[in-house]
Amino acid sequence: MDLNTLNFDFDKKEADKALITIKKSNLIGIISHRHPDPDTIGANLALKSALKQFGQEVDSICVHQPPKTCQSLIGADQYINELDINKYDLIISVDCGSLSQVAFTNITDYQGEYINIDHHASNNNFGTINLVNSYLSSTAEILFLLLTYWGFNITKDIATNLLFGLYYDTGSFMHSNINAQVLNIASFLLEQGASIQEVHQNMYCNFNLTKFHLWGQTLENISVNKDQTSIAFVGQEDFKKFNANQEDISGIIDYISMVDNSNYAVLINQDSENHIKGSLRTRKDGYNLSDLAGTMGGGGHRKASGFGFEGKIEKKYIWNIKN
Template sequence: MIPKHPVEGELGQAIAHLSAASRILLFVHKVPDGDCLGSVSAMLSVLEACGKKAIAYCDDPAPLGYRFLPGLSRLYDAATLPPFEPDLLVVLDSADRGRIGDGVRWLDGNVPVVNIDHHIGNGCFGDVNWLDPSAPACGEMIFHLCRAAGWTITPDVATALYTAVMTDTGSFQYANTTADTLRLAAELRDLGARVNEIREEVYERKPLAYLRLLSSVLTSLQLSADGRVAWLRVTGETMTVSGAGANDCDGLINYPRAIDGVQVALLFREVDAGQIKVGFRSKGDIDVYAIARRFGGGGHRRASGCTFMGGLDDAEKQIVQAVMDEIGTA
């Protein structure tokens, strides 16, 4: 049995707000991943079971491999969000307000905001900020929330939370995987998590556009002279020709990261002519969070990101150099 979190402090306040509310609007970040989608799926299920009206907002659609998650029919964007007057707003897995995109306008009203997140350097933009940077996934925090609140973890909830934790730990392979994480995975399986369905949907269901994108992007692979930094480039033209969307870029960075001798992998994605999304992944003790912070980004020690305002060539030149400087002092 994994340790319980004490029902006090920010966790206790989060539970009190959720218990008192009757109409709850949940938010997850743009270009959603398995952790935020698993977390919001679980929250939608438990809140509905408690007799509450709950819907969720995301700027971007769920990737194909996560659409099996229960409750995502109640995940809306700005164009499809139905009329709704919430008495509580809950932001999941977002280090700052800007990560929820157009949904940020909701946070500027009089409705209280509960912020639940596991990223380093969270902006504490909520009225209640339950933050745990030691948690490998927001989904693990939602598990503790459910247990502390006395909410039943049904097979649907267990499936959602297993998906969240599995994906944010790289199938329990990343350094953020602890003994408690593995105990949690076992407990979720005992509670009915449909692990075979999760594996098939997440890892064996890809759109054709993803494979077209992958085949094009791999030709852009570059390595530093010492072989310790590797990176890929995704141009706007490549995205257009392949027919891929932003969600299809998920996981591309793992290819340069897997190269023998590489300590830091980078993915440069051209959003438009003057905006580049940059992903960072590291092995060993390299702190890519510190590098991303220099460029206004954030995340985790071994997995971070930032937005570079400028051209693709400038982004590559400046950020690769910053990584090389960091490696030189590691």
């Protein structure tokens, strides 16, 4: 692969500044977003592995543990679940669209250098250095471009981590964020020793029966409203019924958005006793679901976004009497 043909679609001055800041730091904390997915974990561990080539001390940090899908990645078992802001002279967040996604409440007290690496459309450049491009498929793609630009060697470990992110955020190379560059990068990662079978196996061939049963019931109740929005609900009673957790419902929104002629899909998820999480997806161009989620205090990408607020879902029945 000719790396010179890559489209380095970010501010090179900002990227140069980031590398200088990284090199002079003593202890770096890399943060993955809350309820982490393979993009935020893959990008985090790829960067950690690369910075070790410099002999840099790095911690991977997240409020939650990496999902089961990422457990085979080297370093996934070494995540720290709390943030000591006095410990680090540099914090980097990967794939975090906002500070609320970083989810450590003490992050606002942190005064040091902060590199924000992300691809969410709603990202408001909250770092002191921002490497944000919402037109790239994944944070893994941004990381690949940055590591290549910075001159790091893409080892087998780094390639595997990045392929996890690329594969997940493109919906196994099926979403519209796929283009020639993404496939070229994926092909290069395979050449470096990453295994697509390993990624696929970890991500899609590990459904337990709990997940099937929870999905079955949730999919059974999909409805389509007059605006051609496909909607599904999942409540605390459903999670209790199947002894399922939040990780078990992850990914179902892609199926809700497969309804024929659906403009966009909504999943309303009672993710704890008094909190509701909404997920939005579309397969059509011309919708900006990041803006739509923004009207409810959330954000994300144009075609995939989410929001959350305090509250409870109540079932409401409408009976029509026909003569």
